[in-house]
Amino acid sequence: MESKGYHVAVVGATGAVGQQMLQTLESRNFPISKLTLLSSERSAGTKIFYKNEEYIVKAAKPESFEGVQIALFSAGGSVSRELAPEAVKRGAIVIDNTSAFRMDENVPLVVPEVNEEDLKLNKGIIANPNCSTIQMVVALEPLRKNYGLQKVIVSTYQAVSGAGVAAIKELEQQSQAILNGEEFTPSLLPVKNDEKHYQIAFNVIPQIDTFQENGFTFEEMKMINETKKIMHMPELQVSATCVRLPVVTGHSESVYIEVDKLNVTADQVKQLLLEADGVTLQDDPAQQIYPMPAYCVGKNDVFVGRIRKDLDQSNGFHMWIVSDNLLKGAAWNSVQIAESLVKLKLV
Amino acid sequence: MESKGYHVAVVGATGAVGQQMLQTLESRNFPISKLTLLSSERSAGTKIFYKNEEYIVKAAKPESFEGVQIALFSAGGSVSRELAPEAVKRGAIVIDNTSAFRMDENVPLVVPEVNEEDLKLNKGIIANPNCSTIQMVVALEPLRKNYGLQKVIVSTYQAVSGAGVAAIKELEQQSQAILNGEEFTPSLLPVKNDEKHYQIAFNVIPQIDTFQENGFTFEEMKMINETKKIMHMPELQVSATCVRLPVVTGHSESVYIEVDKLNVTADQVKQLLLEADGVTLQDDPAQQIYPMPAYCVGKNDVFVGRIRKDLDQSNGFHMWIVSDNLLKGAAWNSVQIAESLVKLKLV
Numbered sequence: 001m002e003s004k005g006y007h008v009a010v011v012g013a014t015g016a017v018g019q020q021m022l023q024t025l026e027s028r029n030f031p032i033s034k035l036t037l038l039s040s041e042r043s044a045g046t047k048i049f050y051k052n053e054e055y056i057v058k059a060a061k062p063e064s065f066e067g068v069q070i071a072l073f074s075a076g077g078s079v080s081r082e083l084a085p086e087a088v089k090r091g092a093i094v095i096d097n098t099s100a101f102r103m104d105e106n107v108p109l110v111v112p113e114v115n116e117e118d119l120k121l122n123k124g125i126i127a128n129p130n131c132s133t134i135q136m137v138v139a140l141e142p143l144r145k146n147y148g149l150q151k152v153i154v155s156t157y158q159a160v161s162g163a164g165v166a167a168i169k170e171l172e173q174q175s176q177a178i179l180n181g182e183e184f185t186p187s188l189l190p191v192k193n194d195e196k197h198y199q200i201a202f203n204v205i206p207q208i209d210t211f212q213e214n215g216f217t218f219e220e221m222k223m224i225n226e227t228k229k230i231m232h233m234p235e236l237q238v239s240a241t242c243v244r245l246p247v248v249t250g251h252s253e254s255v256y257i258e259v260d261k262l263n264v265t266a267d268q269v270k271q272l273l274l275e276a277d278g279v280t281l282q283d284d285p286a287q288q289i290y291p292m293p294a295y296c297v298g299k300n301d302v303f304v305g306r307i308r309k310d311l312d313q314s315n316g317f318h319m320w321i322v323s324d325n326l327l328k329g330a331a332w333n334s335v336q337i338a339e340s341l342v343k344l345k346l347v
Numbered sequence: 348m349e350s351k352g353y354h355v356a357v358v359g360a361t362g363a364v365g366q367q368m369l370q371t372l373e374s375r376n377f378p379i380s381k382l383t384l385l386s387s388e389r390s391a392g393t394k395i396f397y398k399n400e401e402y403i404v405k406a407a408k409p410e411s412f413e414g415v416q417i418a419l420f421s422a423g424g425s426v427s428r429e430l431a432p433e434a435v436k437r438g439a440i441v442i443d444n445t446s447a448f449r450m451d452e453n454v455p456l457v458v459p460e461v462n463e464e465d466l467k468l469n470k471g472i473i474a475n476p477n478c479s480t481i482q483m484v485v486a487l488e489p490l491r492k493n494y495g496l497q498k499v500i501v502s503t504y505q506a507v508s509g510a511g512v513a514a515i516k517e518l519e520q521q522s523q524a525i526l527n528g529e530e531f532t533p534s535l536l537p538v539k540n541d542e543k544h545y546q547i548a549f550n551v552i553p554q555i556d557t558f559q560e561n562g563f564t565f566e567e568m569k570m571i572n573e574t575k576k577i578m579h580m581p582e583l584q585v586s587a588t589c590v591r592l593p594v595v596t597g598h599s600e601s602v603y604i605e606v607d608k609l610n611v612t613a614d615q616v617k618q619l620l621l622e623a624d625g626v627t628l629q630d631d632p633a634q635q636i637y638p639m640p641a642y643c644v645g646k647n648d649v650f651v652g653r654i655r656k657d658l659d660q661s662n663g664f665h666m667w668i669v670s671d672n673l674l675k676g677a678a679w680n681s682v683q684i685a686e687s688l689v690k691l692k693l694v
């Protein structure tokens with residue numbers, strides 16, 4: 001079976017992440033014997049090419065998963081909550097890119113560079129973490145392993161593609177309207193179903209997802225809780241401020257951490273990250289080398305730079321972490337989980 | 348004399364900040380008996396209207412300051428270094444918006460809401476702090492006064508107008524080129540005289556001003572050192588990561604602080620800031636109310652929101668601070684200093 005490949009389903013095949021999943025499966029040459037492309041009723045009938053072959057996207061139903069071995073879900077939480085159990089019932093392993101099951105204690109939440117072994121505990125569903133969380137833990141794991149980790153304070157600089165194709169369009173249309181001196185009415189960001197919508201072009205919105213009782217947004221709580229779960233550190237101190245920017249793709253993060261070990265140098269941290277899986281170190285201030293979203297788009301790695309020791313706290317470090325939110329933040333991490341499942345003979 | 352007003356000079360009258368200084372002097376109806384507009388040789392001859400009267404901008408020279416009582420400088424550090432002492436020699440008080448004298452121990456560095464009394468120590472030159480520093484200390488001073496302050500970690504989201512009129516043009520031209528699918532060559536940001544220039548439209552650049560030996564940029568070190576000086580707290584722990592965004596005007600800051608006093612609540616912090624001079628509290632998550640640069644442009648206040656207690660550190664708070672970098676960050680703070688000098692009979 002393995003030589004021929006697997007029956008793979010992509011749920012949400014017409015969305016921003018679904019498109020990237022297909023491109024990633026193709027570029028990685030993932031072993032596929034049969035490909036089923038699924039979507040909402042609304043997008044059913046769309047034609048998509050995969051490896052020069054035309055596929056017609058079908059509306060996702062419980063029966064769609066008959067015979068499917070690996071199902072990649074990225075069609076929103078409610079679709080996953082409804083159909084992921086149906087897929088599992090029919091024998092598929094689900095890799096879910098929504099927040100539906102991430103904090104479920106029976107569901108492993110996996111970033112292969114950090115906790116690939118957790119895949120062995122899966123009961124059919126594996127959750128792909130939030131985009132902002134993934135890129136941060138990839139950069140922090142080598143430090144945790146070598147120096148211990150006590151505290152993380154992150155401020156994010158997030159791209160609109162995290163809110164889907166419609167948000168990209170809104171940014172582009174608003175930008176053009178402002179450059180033309182024309183009127184416009186924001187209708188999508190920060191949160192489609194919230195009451196108020198704000199300008200995103202040439203602006204900054206300090207709200208991603210809805211507000212929780214404690215004053216943090218759900219996006220911020222995702223970063224906090226998911227980081228602890230992935231790293232197996234319920235005691236880790238994490239806080240986050242999540243901010244939406246007029247950038248199409250590529251999330252950036254300004255991260256402050258405190259490690260356990262004293263007297264670690266910035267050069268030691270750089271050396272660790274230079275050798276770390278999935279990380280590209282871009283850190284040479286004298287040459288103005290540091291990561292930026294516009295130059296990270298389309299790349300699978302997590303880019304880290306601006307690493308420097310805090311001026312007061314001897315175990316404190318600052319760093320700047322950038323990655324393509326549609327790739328390592330979503331599609332690539334999902335496909336990477338599928339590759340790990342194959343490698344560990346779990347599928 | 349006071350009833351008639353003062354002989355005021357504006358050096359750098361044609362620049363982004365100079366223009367705002369003139370608008371602010373006009374809207375505040377600052378008592379001016381004579382107005383002298385100065386600039387570089389290059390911009391000399393430009394015509395500018397002030398209160399419906401036409402002025403011709405002249406090239407700034409030592410003799411330009413004969414009879415000037417208040418000189419507002421915003422034409423770059425080298426101009427200030429050369430001409431501010433000449434203005435003082437001729438009897439003027441200089442309010443300097445460049446970084447030339449900010450860390451000079453003989454020069455008060457003043458944000459009126461924080462340390463107006465320091466004006467009394469002036470020996471002719473008063474420095475206006477960096478834009479990012481000003482808005483932060485206005486928001487933090489009420490907390491320092493009531494609860495004590497131990498630690499500040501700030502990540503900035505800075506607009507291009509901080510880099511002048513040419514940077515605004517570069518952002519607009521690049522944005523249009525990208526929307527048209529056209530090629531372009533970045534030529535200004537992050538730092539005009541640095542070797543490399545990067546795309547700013549739909550991108551994020553984690554460099555403002557040049558890099559220092561310790562891996563921090565000069566902008567970051569300005570925030571660190573100026574905050575300590577303005578607050579008279581050399582022992583305060585401050586760190587900063589300064590980032591340039593595709594926003595025209597309005598700097599935002601994600602700020603984490605630790606106060607001395609334990610058991611302070613977020614509601615108490617909000618109440619303090621509601622009553623604070625120069626602060627507008629915009630903090631109602633349930634109504635999606637928080638500060639954003641696009642909605643703060645043209646206003647003198649510092650806007651604060653997203654105030655919440657850290658989930659682990661009982662003396663830790665997060666907040667989001669936004670202000671018009673050309674007004675409170677530059678022109679308005681300078682004019683406000685001039686008003687304080689009049690009020691305190693120091694001019």
